[in-house]
Amino acid sequence: MTNVRLVAVSAGLGKPSATRLLADRLVTAARERLERQGEEVEVRVIELRDLASDIANNLVTGFPGARLREAVEAVTGADALIAVTPVFTASYSGLFKSFFDVIEPDALTGKPVLVAATGGTARHSLVLDHAMRPLFGYLRALVVPTGVYAAAEDWGGAGDGLTATLPDRITRAAGELAAFTAAARQARPAGPAQTPAGDGAKEKEEAEVVPFEQLLASLRPGRG
């Protein structure tokens, strides 16, 4: 049995918040699917509200404080990520964007990501495709085909009979995330499990250093 680190990022501001509620529903569904695949799942939900001033401070100083650093390491070290934002002024919230702004641009490469959003009306549902997909596309994450948008009306009622209901969409998206996660883990070369911080990061940095002769050689005239 392996261990999957499933991390959800919720940018909801209310307490309780519909965004957090959606994040929790997605986490539950994804955990279920992963466990059915024989995975042991470790869940972590990160509320950006609790990190709001840390994120602003990082933007100003250029480095994360201890609390934010720990959250960023959890996200970059996750095997699967669920990212949920409320719609603010026709897009993801500024807090949501700022959190991903302080993460290194290559840190989410190849990571399975489920995008989800909440809003007052269904008219904003294309925020998933017009804002969130480009963001994670830029970060070269593997965004699953189904994004989940929950309008206020989705929390009650049984839909119109023509569109999939919120529970259906959640189940489908969670299934896709579980499949992507399994595929991404298979694609990863065998070796010791990556640890997000501490000695693991140290080893990573040392392994990544390009020998100086190589740096020099790439500059010789006639090259690139």
Added chain:
Amino acid sequence: MVIKVQFGIFTVGDVTTDPTTGRTPTEHERVKAMVAIALKAEEVGLDVFATGEHHNPPFVPSSPTTMLGYIAARTERLILSTSTTLITTNDPVKIAEDFAMLQHLADGRVDLMMGRGNTGPVYPWFGQDIRNGIPLAIENYALLHRLWREDVVDWEGRFRTPLQGFTSTPRPLDGVPPFVWHGSIRSPEIAEQAAYYGDGFFANNIFWPKEHYQRLIGLYRQRYAHYGHGAPEQAIVGLGGQVFMRKNSQDAIREFRPYFDVAPVYGHGPSLEEFMRETPLTVGSPEQVVERTLKFREYFGDYQRQLFLVDHAGLPLKTVLEQIDMLGEEVVPVLRKEFAIGRPANVPDAPTHSSLLAARTAEPAPAEA
């Protein structure tokens, strides 16, 4: 005189309004204040004065060797350095010439710190592209390194006009090039570069948490050994620090807070308390500064150079000079004593012109790659 660890001041040279009075110094006042700070550093027994290099307001020090040459004429023992010299956008030929000239004028009291510079527009202003930052740092330094060691240089690279039969004059004093530090805030490539040449590595740790610099310095030490310059603990390490002191620590905090809160680099962000927790900034009594600085050795190993930032964010010159007095009288003498205790015999002293000259005399004719 052998100095195990050099202590000094590094300045950014910003012109910033004093938030407590609303007064902004003129550029002329700031330039003269930087000189006064250097002279004070020598007067109180510090070892190093280093100036930044900037090509945009609100900074004044665009021409470091001019300023350092003037300071050289008015000092006797202070080592004149930079923090940093832009290896990306300056012509390496001009760096070789300017600093060799300065080295002669200052009778060897010169070293310099290479840096890339992180102000985007400076690159195009000097005909370069910031995306080439690392390649520029590598190629330009490779040329500079040769210009100081080979009398006649033929050279061709990607970024500069080729040279045929070029001799950089004056030749370095006594045939010993100025010692070079490579400054880095985050790039492992620069630690690798410093290790390759057996040069010094200066980690300007004043903004980031220590763990980041432990990794960077650890990498430099390990690669220094890899390239055969000595054991990891023999690599030449410099560190930054940032302090504000008053006899009573509460007075220090009360006086410094308005400057901190609106400081150009980190102002309007974390609280003073948070920033002190996360970074080496120490605002308090001289004893607290001693205690905090002694920790650096625990974190990073025995090292060779400690520079303090004391003159930014609009602090008035009078206050800055008081800070340097306290460094010279109450902080550095204690640190010198404490750092000497238990320092392994194989850890090298801070490099100077005379120590480099002595080392070269002891090992004649080193092969130059």
